[in-house]
Amino acid sequence: MKIALTPLVACLALAGHAAHAAEERAYVYNPADEARVKAMAAKLIGELTAKCPVKPVGDKTAFAACREALFASDSPLRSNLKSYVLWGRPPGGDIDATLKDFRATQFGNDVFTGSYAPMWMWDGKYDVTYIAKDRVFRVIAGAGFRNELDFGQYPYPFWHEARKWTDYEDANTIALWIDPKIMKVSQLTFFKRADKPAVAQLTRRHMPTFDGKWMWVDDKGQQQPAPTLFKGLYQDANPYLAKLDATYRKLALTMRDAECDSCHVPNNPDKAKRLVLLQTPLHAASEIERVLKDVRQDRMPLDDSGIEKTLPADLKKRLLADAEAFAADVKGAREWESEHVARSRTR
Ligand code: HEC
Numbered sequence: 001m002k003i004a005l006t007p008l009v010a011c012l013a014l015a016g017h018a019a020h021a022a023e024e025r026a027y028v029y030n031p032a033d034e035a036r037v038k039a040m041a042a043k044l045i046g047e048l049t050a051k052c053p054v055k056p057v058g059d060k061t062a063f064a065a066c067r068e069a070l071f072a073s074d075s076p077l078r079s080n081l082k083s084y085v086l087w088g089r090p091p092g093g094d095i096d097a098t099l100k101d102f103r104a105t106q107f108g109n110d111v112f113t114g115s116y117a118p119m120w121m122w123d124g125k126y127d128v129t130y131i132a133k134d135r136v137f138r139v140i141a142g143a144g145f146r147n148e149l150d151f152g153q154y155p156y157p158f159w160h161e162a163r164k165w166t167d168y169e170d171a172n173t174i175a176l177w178i179d180p181k182i183m184k185v186s187q188l189t190f191f192k193r194a195d196k197p198a199v200a201q202l203t204r205r206h207m208p209t210f211d212g213k214w215m216w217v218d219d220k221g222q223q224q225p226a227p228t229l230f231k232g233l234y235q236d237a238n239p240y241l242a243k244l245d246a247t248y249r250k251l252a253l254t255m256r257d258a259e260c261d262s263c264h265v266p267n268n269p270d271k272a273k274r275l276v277l278l279q280t281p282l283h284a285a286s287e288i289e290r291v292l293k294d295v296r297q298d299r300m301p302l303d304d305s306g307i308e309k310t311l312p313a314d315l316k317k318r319l320l321a322d323a324e325a326f327a328a329d330v331k332g333a334r335e336w337e338s339e340h341v342a343r344s345r346t347r
Contacts, residue, residue: 170192
């Protein structure tokens, strides 16, 4: 991925470790940046409104078309997201709270565009502001939630907490936070603006009681949620899909033995401020390089007080072997996909 460096940053990057200091240095607003952000916002909201317009909340065809468009590697949304983005609700519903107080889940940008962004429909209304206290630009855009998809079309059962599900249903707005130092969207927040009408025409849906399973098999014998197995994201003919499923299952069992799932699951037992999810193949795929790095360097797992906990040597060895096998299949699947897509485009 290419990131256009501003002359100042580029010059400091040449100065070796001074680049780190540049990151720490506070951003100073300038109107040229605002113009760039406004151009980016017009492009992003333009794409979202064209590809994911407001439709009936159970329209599966519209959902599939939206997902395919946003997941494509040349999608303006995907190419303007940071490699990891933060997603969640504002603290206490207050969008004007200090940004660092927002509790969020972090995703690879492929996970976000392939399974989270497509749940939303956009009305094309938006507004750009510079938020001086956080030194970021904020785009506030009208968006509504598709609350009548199949259970397995959501990336995980948000209804594990009744309030979370109704917050999704009630939301009429998404804020996109643009970090001007890198000119990328770094965070997205969904919430309800009391002074604006609903965007999605919906009635509240009664969801089943969560049974503790982040993945399940439906009554047709299909594993769910489908998008987290890359179904509909990668082509059915991708030979790595079946392998990925098998290597993920093996890894998941080992991560359970290493107690990774006592923290890295959506109900956030550890109350992490920047939650990392590992409970499905899709979520784990975008984290796998960091998993390998952290386990190799004994940075993970942590114990209850947040201190690094040493894994028994045989468990660490098995965890690394299973993570490497899964990482190889993730890589294979991505490469097959990009070759295949490239070929079918030039045909
Ligand atoms: C006691 C809770 C806990 C356990 C157990 C735990 N983690 Fe973490 N993990 C965390 C927290 C907290 C963070 C930091 C999130 C943040 O940035 O706020 C984190 C971050 C991570 C990250 C991203 C860090 C980065 O490189 O930026 C990965 C990957 C990860 N954990 C993998 C694992 C794996 C694999 C296991 C099991 C071997 C594990 N964790 C066990 C709490 C835990």
